Amino acid sequence: MPGTLYVVATPIGNLEDLTYRAARVLGEVALVVAEDTRQTRKLLTHLGLRKPLLSYNQHNAAQRTPRVLDALRAGDVALVSDAGTPLVSDPGAGLVRAAAEAGSPVVALPGPSAVVAALATAGMPADAFVFLGFPPRASKARRETFAAYAHDPLTLVVFEAPHRLSATLADLRSALGDRDVVVCRELTKRYEEAFRGSLSAAAAHFT
Structure with missing residues (x-):
């Protein structure tokens, strides 16, 4: 066998x-x-x-x-x-x-998962959610990807690299409006952080 x-x-x-x-x-x-x-x-x-x-x-x-x-x-x-x-x-x-x-x-x-850890930390509805993984690197393609979920009531989970975070937050706001967001960084590490606020506030915070 x-x-x-x-x-x-x-x-x-x-x-x-x-x-x-x-x-x-x-x-x-x-x-x-x-x-x-x-x-x-x-x-x-x-x-x-x-x-x-x-x-x-x-x-x-x-x-x-x-x-x-x-x-x-x-x-x-x-x-x-x-x-x-x-x-x-x-x-x-x-x-x-x-x-x-x-x-x-x-x-x-089974074991550690950034998706599950982020959902548990965020405090947003997680009985059903949409996981988008890493979005496209080009801004236009990112906005188009996000816009497809503009009228979806489910929580969206997105991965992003630190150096693209601010631009991606701006694209999320452009595509979805200035809705609430939780940005989780350094999950499970010493300097773990969860920023809670609007997309515009998050974009300003991480600029």
Whole structure:
């Protein structure tokens, strides 16, 4: 029987958030497939583990998938991202499909998630929400993406890089109006922050 592909959630900032189960599985698998091996090596070192690592990202997925499938024929493999839950705005969906089609069990090890942490911190309705991931980098494309949800009553969750945050907040205001927003930064870390206010106030705060 083929080995199991474990999809392992890793800390988004605080190493104490790694689950006991995740630590055990990382210690047992034959190979760890990582978005950035340098980042994952730090985690493994923290756990006192030395494991073979294989990088897997959007640029090398086609070449690396067969290697991972070969590894699964011999044993268990863990898939991790740099932080949080794999496949959520991170590579790996194609690998999971390929492993399942090849007959390998795919098992999720739930844990840290920036999306869930932000929703829990925000205090906005979360019984149903829309997750947009990282929006387009071009301002016009961002506004068009956001405008599609201008009349949607659901909470929107968006990821953004710090250096684009102010511009994205301005585009959100342009597309959606000056509605309320909660901007979460450095989640689970020492200087965690949640700014609450209007989009215009947030854009001014983070300029």
